[in-house]
Amino acid sequence: MTMSTAAAPARPRRAMDSLTQRYLVLVGLIVIASVGFGIANENFYSLANIGILLRSIAVLFLVSMGMTFIMLTGGIDLSVGSNVAFAGGVGVIALTATDSAALGFVAAILAGMAIGAINGVFIGRLRLSAFMVTLATFALARGLALVIYDADSINVSNAAFLWLGGQSWGSLPVVIPFVALVFVALSVLLYRAPFGRDVYAAGSNFNTAFVLGRMPQRTLVWVYVLSGALAGLSAIITVGRVSSGQPWTGLYLEFDAITAVILGGTSLFGGRGRLLGTILGVLLYGIIINGLVLTGTNPYLQSLIKGLILLGVVLLDTLVQRRKAQ
Amino acid sequence: MPDLSRVMRERNIIFVTLALCLVFYLISPRFLSLDNMSAISRQIVPIGLIALGQFFVVVSGNIDLSMGMGSVLFAIVLGVFFGLTGGVALGIVAVIVCSLALGFFNGVLVAKLGLPAFIVTLSMLFSAQGLSGLIIPRGQQIFLMGDFFRFIGAETFLGLYWSFLFLLALFALAWVVYNHTSWGAAVIAVGNSEENARLAGVNVDRVKIGVFMVSGLCSGFAGIMLSSRMGFVQPGLDGNGLLLDGIAAIIIGGTLILGGRGTIGGAFWGLLFIGIINNALNLLNVEDVWHQVFKGAVILAALGANWLLWQSRQVEAH
Amino acid sequence: MTFKTGLMAATALATLGAPAWAQEDTLDIVFINDGHVAPYHVAWLKGFEDAIEAYDEAFEDTEITGRWLSAEGSLEKMIQQTEVTINEGPDVMFVNAINVDAFEPLVAKAQEAGITWIAVHSPMESADYSFTLGDVVNGTNQGMAICALSGGEPYKVGVMLGQAGNPSGEARREGILKGIATCDNVEVVAEQPADWDTVKAQSIAENWLTQFEDLDAISGVTDAYMYPSIAIATNSGKDLDFFGYDGDIPILQQMKDGPVKADILLSGTREGWNFVQMAYRIHKGETPDKVYDFYTPLVMTEENHKIALENGFPEDVEVYYVDQALDVAANGYLEFGPDSVK
Structure with a gap:
């Protein structure tokens, strides 16, 4: 019985239904939040503001998609925010040393993957707790970023390097179609490639996957490397956005990403969730943050609201499911 | 042979901690001076309280992310009551009531509604952070002066701080509860398998609510210790740092993050390990940019070393 | 518009x-x-x-x-x-x-x-x-105040810094060290960043107090470090001098007959x-x-200002006495209210 679920570990129908329901809840909340903020502030709907909003959450989109893969395997990655700073540092140093944007890109992504590989080996091969390992690399990567930058920022003027994060076509930032492309690519990887099935299998039941020869330990390594690569991409976008490399960039990004992924309905215990949910989660989160900024809300009140919304969405979801089950 | 493995894991962290002490001693002999030891013993008290409360939650298969910001909130609750009334007793009562209430709330949401502890307590983390800034009158720092705060913060008995003795007493109590009561066994059972625990007649919901009330109370104590040692309170203290150090302590001490396994002794050694690293980084005047690198690398190394020793033992056992 | x-x-x-x-x-x-x-x-x-x-x-x-x-x-x-x-x-x-x-x-x-x-x-x-x-100038004033109030004997001071790389923190540090360099009896025994964080400042102060038994003073680039440092020193019964930076009202209140010797009145x-x-x-x-x-004037008590002047503290540095400083800090309108532009 367990064998058959693991052999075809594609999302069982019931889970799909509850996920679809969650997405409807999210879409509803996004509409309510937009209308509410739109009434409170006429600027909310301006094209410029929408561009700002999307650009400001571009990095969160990428990092959260990586986090979704990890959480599908039942893991967690606390190191992504620090990794964005570290990968950016390596990229910027490579750029200034060689004056080649291409080498800078490659260096940033490789650096991100390197931290991801450390996570992956410790978690996948040594079977250590993801929480603990990434907590260690959270400190390690931030520390390395500080060392690389010598705790100072480095200005970047190379137009090619800045293009992705800084350029806009009118009100549309270049980075938005780029994020959409990444989303499509990752969707293919998750839903159409064998790797995606391995991810769901590793999250549903590691031991069964192991017995079935799906090599979940290898899958885990690659999932963390993927998250690292996305952190590297995010680093490039961040550098472009602020036209400089910053050692403190990405601070607490992991908390935002985890919150967004949870909002998007992905289970913490692995095996259940979709990328679309994460996209909706990031959108809802971004709209709320943007709206709170527009209305000049007290930062402490913002924290409280953030907490209540997170709890409220999950609670709503649970209650709806319970009623349905009855 | 689960018992043997438990002892082994605990012993590993003792070796690693003692080795670390030796390294720091060789770098700076002052590290093992009596003064510095007593400084460490005082610094680890709030982290220790977080670790202790977290221990029961983690063994039961959950996690409480709200403990750090919770302790900041409770420190401010104490400060606000002290500022209003000038007395301590009422403030302490308020902290205990509020912290138990927070734990109860977390526990009910987790146990009765089946929400993941990670999400519930993450949202409580944000909420506590927000409340800590909203309940304190704006533009104020509240100084906490008086005999009580001096007693908790600085008085010693036989050369040991009272706050540290309090922590030791709590650890001893926790050891008894964990190893020699049916409740302790129930926590482990729930952490291993809720289903089996339920079949064995354990009231799983009540155990879950219980562990969260313990962790809530511990963060209340941590808040009292924190504010007494500081001598003043303000919002925006770094609660998350405390939280992460507390979790690191118990996991380094061999507690399984997935629940069902861990020892109080291991948690205590893990706490010493974290306390020693924090102290040494300051004591040895390590340049600031290297602090994080060092801390991350040492934790990774400890995890790796623990794994190596653990693996080799397993191989021998075969 | x-x-x-x-x-x-x-x-x-x-x-x-x-x-x-x-x-x-x-x-x-x-x-x-x-x-x-x-x-x-x-x-x-x-x-x-x-x-x-x-x-x-x-x-x-x-x-x-x-x-x-x-x-x-x-x-x-x-x-x-x-x-x-x-x-x-x-x-x-x-x-x-x-x-x-x-x-x-x-x-x-x-x-x-x-x-x-x-x-x-x-x-x-x-x-x-x-x-x-004017962080460098203000820092220098604090450093010179440490010199002038150190009493001429060997005097050990620990300096708590801002976050590594932060320009304001670096400038204040530069100033403080420059001011301290004007005399040779004051020795900086430790310099450590506390990242503008009171909890970190607390641990550092505790470590310093055990590490340097004859520490005479703690200087900081922000008053936020002073709260835990003062509380810890008082609780351990140590008689230290404190040199703050910011002009926080609770710290200014610790100046009269208190351990705080000088502060920078940003407020x-x-x-x-x-x-x-x-x-x-x-x-x-x-x-x-x-x-x-x-x-940004410097704040001292009147007595300490006199002592400082005798010890060669420059006369052209603007100094507010404590009452005046508390007054303008608590009542911003005195200096910058609507009346100032009418």
Whole structure:
């Protein structure tokens, strides 16, 4: 019985239904939040503001998609925010040393993957707790970023390097179609490639996957490397956005990403969730943050609201499911 | 042979901690001076309280992310009551009531509604952070002066701080509860398998609510210790740092993050390990940019070393 | 500057009282800060909001509104807040940039939109104005005060620094060390960054007190470090001197017969008031200095000032005595209120 679920570990129908329901809840909340903020502030709907909003959450989109893969395997990655700073540092140093944007890109992504590989080996091969390992690399990567930058920022003027994060076509930032492309690519990887099935299998039941020869330990390594690569991409976008490399960039990004992924309905215990949910989660989160900024809300009140919304969405979801089950 | 493995894991962290002490001693002999030891013993008290409360939650298969910001909130609750009334007793009562209430709330949401502890307590983390800034009158720092705060913060008995003795007493109590009561066994059972625990007649919901009330109370104590040692309170203290150090302590001490396994002794050694690293980084005047690198690398190394020793033992056992 | 209904605050004011819609002239000020938790930030917010209210009341022909945003230490968040604010189109923006280089493109965008940009603390060439603190000079004053009050005997001091790489912290450190270098009996036995964090400052103070038994003084680049340091020294029965920086009121209160020997009177409340005064002056067509230096006296008790002068402390350094300092810190309107521009 367990064998058959693991052999075809594609999302069982019931889970799909509850996920679809969650997405409807999210879409509803996004509409309510937009209308509410739109009434409170006429600027909310301006094209410029929408561009700002999307650009400001571009990095969160990428990092959260990586986090979704990890959480599908039942893991967690606390190191992504620090990794964005570290990968950016390596990229910027490579750029200034060689004056080649291409080498800078490659260096940033490789650096991100390197931290991801450390996570992956410790978690996948040594079977250590993801929480603990990434907590260690959270400190390690931030520390390395500080060392690389010598705790100072480095200005970047190379137009090619800045293009992705800084350029806009009118009100549309270049980075938005780029994020959409990444989303499509990752969707293919998750839903159409064998790797995606391995991810769901590793999250549903590691031991069964192991017995079935799906090599979940290898899958885990690659999932963390993927998250690292996305952190590297995010680093490039961040550098472009602020036209400089910053050692403190990405601070607490992991908390935002985890919150967004949870909002998007992905289970913490692995095996259940979709990328679309994460996209909706990031959108809802971004709209709320943007709206709170527009209305000049007290930062402490913002924290409280953030907490209540997170709890409220999950609670709503649970209650709806319970009623349905009855 | 689960018992043997438990002892082994605990012993590993003792070796690693003692080795670390030796390294720091060789770098700076002052590290093992009596003064510095007593400084460490005082610094680890709030982290220790977080670790202790977290221990029961983690063994039961959950996690409480709200403990750090919770302790900041409770420190401010104490400060606000002290500022209003000038007395301590009422403030302490308020902290205990509020912290138990927070734990109860977390526990009910987790146990009765089946929400993941990670999400519930993450949202409580944000909420506590927000409340800590909203309940304190704006533009104020509240100084906490008086005999009580001096007693908790600085008085010693036989050369040991009272706050540290309090922590030791709590650890001893926790050891008894964990190893020699049916409740302790129930926590482990729930952490291993809720289903089996339920079949064995354990009231799983009540155990879950219980562990969260313990962790809530511990963060209340941590808040009292924190504010007494500081001598003043303000919002925006770094609660998350405390939280992460507390979790690191118990996991380094061999507690399984997935629940069902861990020892109080291991948690205590893990706490010493974290306390020693924090102290040494300051004591040895390590340049600031290297602090994080060092801390991350040492934790990774400890995890790796623990794994190596653990693996080799397993191989021998075969 | 067309008719704006942008702000919740404006709406709230309008519903509260006067028929604000009839007024033509509006002044909308936004202040974007890097944080909101340090005592200094809290005082800042209080001064800023009190001043907005006072100015709005005092000048009936102008509707004055203000908002205060905190980036909570994150550069990305700050950039987002700035972009959103520019889109809103206020009249004046004060930005305490976490990193000035990252804000160059946004300054240009704000100016295109007709917004006056005032860079706070770290000066920017491109900004309309820069509001600066003279950190090196102030730090030097603190350092010279340590020298002058050290009593000529060997004197050991530990200096708590800001976050590595932070320009303000670095400048203050440079000044303090420069001031201390003017005499040779004062020895800096330890220098450590506490990242503007009171909890870190606490651990460092504890370590120093055990590590250096004959430590004479603790100097810091912010008063936030003084709270735990004073509490720990008092609780362990040690008699240390403290040299602060910021002019926080609770620290100033520890000066008379207390362990705090000197402080730099920035005072968040004073500065918050000065922001609003500056914005109003610009709004009325005045042009302040492009790089506007915040007036920052040193605070000591009268007795200590006399002792310091005898020990060669320069006479041209402006010194406020404690009562005067407390007065202007608590009542920002004394120096920067509506009366100062009428």
